[in-house]
Amino acid sequence: MAVAVVTACRGDRNPQPQATEKSAAPSSEPQVPQSLAMGGAKSVMTFFVTSTGSGKGGDLGGLVGADAHCAALATAEGAGDHTWRAYLSTTPAEGRPAVNARDRIGKGPWYNAEGLLIAANLDELHGRANRISMETAVTEKLDQVSLHDMLTGSLPDGRAYVEGDDLTCRNWTSSGDGRAQLGHHDRRGPGGSEDSWNSVHASNGCSQKDLRATGGAGLFYCFGID
Numbered sequence: 001m002a003v004a005v006v007t008a009c010r011g012d013r014n015p016q017p018q019a020t021e022k023s024a025a026p027s028s029e030p031q032v033p034q035s036l037a038m039g040g041a042k043s044v045m046t047f048f049v050t051s052t053g054s055g056k057g058g059d060l061g062g063l064v065g066a067d068a069h070c071a072a073l074a075t076a077e078g079a080g081d082h083t084w085r086a087y088l089s090t091t092p093a094e095g096r097p098a099v100n101a102r103d104r105i106g107k108g109p110w111y112n113a114e115g116l117l118i119a120a121n122l123d124e125l126h127g128r129a130n131r132i133s134m135e136t137a138v139t140e141k142l143d144q145v146s147l148h149d150m151l152t153g154s155l156p157d158g159r160a161y162v163e164g165d166d167l168t169c170r171n172w173t174s175s176g177d178g179r180a181q182l183g184h185h186d187r188r189g190p191g192g193s194e195d196s197w198n199s200v201h202a203s204n205g206c207s208q209k210d211l212r213a214t215g216g217a218g219l220f221y222c223f224g225i226d
Contacts, residue, residue, distance in 0.1 A: 032109045032120040034116070034117050035114075035116050036111050036115040038115060042082065043082065044111050044113075044115040045077070045082075045115075045224070046109075046111050047110040047111060047137075047221070047222070047223055047224070048074070048112060048138065048140040048221075049137050049139050049185055049219055049220070049222075050073055050140070050222060051073060051139035051141055051143060051219075052073075053151075053218025053219050053220070054069065054218060055208065057169070057174075057176075057206045057210065058168075058169025058170075058172060058174055058175060058178065058180050059169065059206070060086070060088075060172040060173075060220075061173070062172050063090060063104075063171075063172060065172070066086035066088055066220065067085055069086070070084035070085065070086050070222035071084040073140045074140055074222065076140070077113070077141060079140065079224070083224065083225050084222050084223070084224055084225070085104045085105050085222070085223055086104070086221070087101045087154075087158075087198070087220060087223055088101055088151065088153055088154070089101040089153040089154040089158075089159065089161070090153065090168050090171040090172070091153075091162060091166060091167075091168055093171055098162050100154070101152060101153070101154045101159075101160070102122055102157070102159060103158075104225075105122075105223035107121060108121040108125065109121065110125070112136055112137070113140055113142045114142060116131070117131060118130060118136060118137075119132075122158070125158075126156065126158050126198075130197070132187065132197040133187055134187075137185040140222075145185060147212070147215055147216050147217045147219070148186045148188065149182040149214055149215040149216025149217075149219075150184070150185050150198070150219055150220055151169075151180050151182060151211075151216070151218065152180075152181055152198045152199060152220065152221070153168035153169075153172070153181050154183075154199055156196050156198060156199045161181065165179065166179065167179055167181040168181070174206045175206055175207050175208070176207055177206065178205070178206045179202045179204070179205060179206065180203045181202055182199075182202065182203055182215075183195075183196055183198035183200055184196065184197060184200050185197060198221075201214070
């Protein structure tokens with residue numbers, strides 16, 4: 001939004017001739033590029049879907065293990081110059097408060113491995129204007145993903161579930177008990193309807209077999225926070 005520049009009247013006794021009116025000042029909010037070129041000071045990728053999971057279903061080694069998995073995959077593709085966080089929420093446990101996925105991933109903007117904008121900020125990411133789709137939510141290797149279930153443990157606004165059943169596979173440490181809340185990276189729902197990228201349904205359980213039964217492979221989203 002342009003910010004109008006208004007000159008206050010000072011009531012000068014001997015007013016000078018009015019200066020030519022200036023055009024409105026440009027918006028203070030910088031425009032976010034729709035894409036980034038390769039070869040800059042830092043790698044362009046700040047968002048990807050993991051090409052592999054832990055191999056242990058919903059047991060990712062907790063948030064620490066999930067973050068390390070993001071960092072290892074990114075580093076292997078030349079994007080280790082960012083700090084990486086898994087898009088995962090956790091529920092309150094053993095005196096520790098819940099963790100919201102949206103609070104872990106920085107403020108944006110985020111770009112995929114091709115340098116295409118995914119979202120400019122948190123509000124856009126969790127609104128209808130984000131650009132997550134099967135074509136843009138690619139892996140760190142720029143590959144498309146066929147199985148669309150993504151581990152998130154999150155509500156549509158990116159916050160944790162704080163009541164009810166466990167939907168985080170025991171805060172990402174279980175490959176048996178519990179369930180995981182899942183999103184659809186391709187946004188595809190029944191009959192061609194549009195689904196949420198981060199919160200659609202729960203898995204059958206937390207084993208690799210259970211995750212595959214509902215359309216996933218234990219993959220999740222990674223975001224660069226810097």
